[in-house]
Amino acid sequence: MNLLEMNSICKSYRNIGIETKVLQNVTLHIKEGDYVSIIGPSGAGKSTLMAIMGCLAQPTSGEYILDGEEVGKLNDRKLSRVRNEKIGFVFQAFHLLPGVTALENVMLPIVYAKNSQGNAKERARALLAKVGLEHRLHHTPGQLSGGEQQRVTIARSLINDPRIILADEPTGNLDSKNGIQTMQTFDNLVKEGKTIILITHDPAVAQHAGRIISILDGQIASDRNLSYEEQTRPL
């Protein structure tokens, strides 16, 4: 059974009366535990695809089923719940709340969770320790380096134990050392059974995944599984 299923998804924006088609007939299926890269040049529609996958935007037409739920038919309240419970976001620009400590940033999704666990703080602490930031719990994003900030966002994306982690150019704002470290974190998460979708324009980053889908002009240009040798393995 597919965890994520997109059938002929189209998305178009209307701006001053001109319709721009960003996605055309995108069909893709992703299974639980998959490690997928979506690559393509800027303007190809990667970010729009991610917004639809992340339930941040609704497709203009087509069917999107996430974890057995037809997302295109949900109202705001239910969409928010899906985002909260099933999806973990990692952004290029980190998108941490400024002036708030790493611990509190990690706990943000719990604030909006329906049934919040009592040991939220403990879980947040454990996740920060897992990404190697147990000594940075009470630092605000401004006091953290880029790599540390990105690791905080990864911890945040995991706090509600989501079904999918959506990472949008996670290494885009990082130097190569921190980029490699971030990618290793993802690789390890996949080994634990998480489903990860990486959106990137960098082929080297994409090589970490077991499957690469390339997007061009709003359509899927290719979709192939990498052989064991092609894939960049975690060290």
Next chain:
Amino acid sequence: MLMTLGVMIGIASLTVIVAIGDGIKIKVLDRITSLGFGPESFSVMAGAGRLFFARSQNTTSMTLEDAEDLLALPTVRLVVPRQRKSIQLINKKEFTSTRVYGVTPDWQLARGWEMKDGEFLSETDLDRSKRVIVLGATPAKKLFKDKDPVGKMVRVQNNFYEVIGLLEEKGLTESGYDPDDRALIPLTTSMTRLTHQTYLHSIKVVALKASQVPETMEAVRQILRQNHNLSVLAEDDFRFITPEGIMQRVTESEQALNRMLILVSTVSLLVGGIVIMNILLVSIRERVREIGIRRCFGARRSDITIQFLFESILVSLLGGIMGVALGLGVSFGLERLNIIPTHITMEPFILSFVFCSLIGLIFGIHPARKAAFLSPEESIRSQ
């Protein structure tokens, strides 16, 4: 900061206004009680017209016969016919201007005013139109300093009066009205030597019981109209002054004052509210990203709305607290510097709390809704 300021000024003016309103109310009430009314007494003034400041015509109609007729009423205990004139009292080189009343000996009973020294006017003084005078504390001090005035002579116009008594000092009222600034002479003396008139300025009527005041007033009206030969259509050529009547007028002016005050503070609070709304709208533009982040991690529209509403209420409450503080300071200063009497009550605190919450709520709704309905996809991408 700016939003807090807007609300602060609104609430400060509200506080000051309430304090001034209460202060003036107290002052007016104070003046009324100092007019010397008990609940069972009222006055009939000669001449029709309004209560204060009015120039009344035909003030020559009320006479001693009227007073005697009124005393004959079954519900009337006492009647004090009065004349009044403001004039200079002179003792050698000292002089002072005061209100001189021509009254009957019953005046003391009607007012219940004790003597400090000497005697009050007697029936004999009245019958013989004696040139005797009872001084209030204020003219006595001005004319005789610390010396005992009883037995001394005081000149009024070209007549010398013997001081036969000194009234107990009542002291300045809060509002600055001086009830001791008066002197009393026999009514007959006043008619022949002071005013050279035989008509009365007013008659004070004391009923047996307070509850009988309305029926007594009606009876007084009938008698006076009859005595003055007024036709059915003619208006009264006299008017009543009652504690209730004054209270009613005070309440009316107080209401008018309050209406104005409420208008002023509403306008300033409205301005404060609009400022809050605009600043919130601007702050939303700055915080689009934060809203986007929260939306990505599961915040519903209602969560964002509540967050922004809460913030706007908080901001306006903060402004309210600062405004109350500022307003109290200003009120206190006005009182201290003797500019305007103020009275500080709990009202502004409660009012401002309610108002600020309402303002935060009403003017926060639009920005909060706007924030909640931003598209999460676009807001997360905005820089």
